[in-house]
Amino acid sequence: xxxxxxxxxxxxxxxxxxxxxxxxxxxxxxxxxxxxxxxxxxxxxxxxxxxxxxxxxxxxxxxxxxxxxxxxxxxxxxxxxxxxxxxxxxxxxxxxxxxxxxxxxxxxxxxxxxxxxxxxxxxxxxxxxxxxxxxxxxxxxxxxxxxxxxxxxxxxxxxxxxxxxxxxxxxxxxxx
Numbered sequence: 001x002x003x004x005x006x007x008x009x010x011x012x013x014x015x016x017x018x019x020x021x022x023x024x025x026x027x028x029x030x031x032x033x034x035x036x037x038x039x040x041x042x043x044x045x046x047x048x049x050x051x052x053x054x055x056x057x058x059x060x061x062x063x064x065x066x067x068x069x070x071x072x073x074x075x076x077x078x079x080x081x082x083x084x085x086x087x088x089x090x091x092x093x094x095x096x097x098x099x100x101x102x103x104x105x106x107x108x109x110x111x112x113x114x115x116x117x118x119x120x121x122x123x124x125x126x127x128x129x130x131x132x133x134x135x136x137x138x139x140x141x142x143x144x145x146x147x148x149x150x151x152x153x154x155x156x157x158x159x160x161x162x163x164x165x166x167x168x169x170x171x172x173x174x175x176x
Contacts, residue, residue: 019033019034028069028174028175031171031174031175032062032065032066032070032078032175035058035061035062035065035171036062036078036082038058039057039058039059039062039082039085039086040082040085040086040089042056042057042058043057043085043086043089043090044089044090046089046090047089047090047091052090052091052092052152053148053151053152054151054152054155054156054159055131055152055153055154055155055156055157055158055159055160056155056156056159057086057156057159058082058163059079059082059083059086059104060104060107060123060126060127060130060156060160060163061123061160061163061164061167061168061171062078062079062082063075063078063079063082063083063104063105063107063108063111063126064107064108064111064119064122064123064126064164064168065111065119065168065171065172065175066078066079066108066111066112066175067107067108067109067110067111067112067113067114067115068111068112068114068115068117068119068122068172069115069172069175070112070175071112071115072108072109072110072111072112072113073109073112074112075108075109075111075112076105076108076109076112078108079104079105079107079108080101080105082104083100083101083104083105084101087100087101095141095142096134096137096138096141098137099133099134099137100134103129103130103133103134104130107126107129107130110126111126119164119168119169119172120161120164120165120168120169122164123160123161123163123164123168124160124161124164127156127157127160127161127164128157131153131156131157134149134153135149135150135153
């Protein structure tokens with residue numbers, strides 16, 4: 001094993017040790033941190049693997065879970081950071097930042113006002129709402145781009161509905 005690989009393994013082991021300690025002390029915060037790290041990693045790999053045309057992201061899930069568990073203002077802050085990073089790391093640059101960032105942040109805030117809602121149902125509504133807003137503004141500002149954008153919308157709705165239905169309740173329970 002070369003020196004560079006060994007150093008990387010040591011760093012990974014330290015990160016794992018810190019995460020285990022965090023989990024033992026702050027289970028809910030730990031789960032949220034892991035979700036945020038997964039989201040940041042996914043954003044990076046979406047760009048690297050050239051999957052930008054597919055609506056693969058964890059920001060919506062985290063926005064809703066954070067809102068439901070920690071309230072609207074915490075969700076606003078976390079969602080803002082995640083969607084900003086997602087757009088930048090995914091290579092999404094353009095005028096749509098002006099409606100994408102607020103719509104995702106608003107989704108987290110709205111979820112904060114419905115802490116006892118069914119997470120799958122709320123997640124579905126929020127996902128559809130975000131995509132309606134994005135589609136409308138994209139249609140208004142870049143109508144020629146709309147046909148190219150629709151596969152993103154469709155895959156994003158499907159991806160998020162599956163996420164909310166498969167893991168939404170479990171993750172919400174873990175965010176104690």
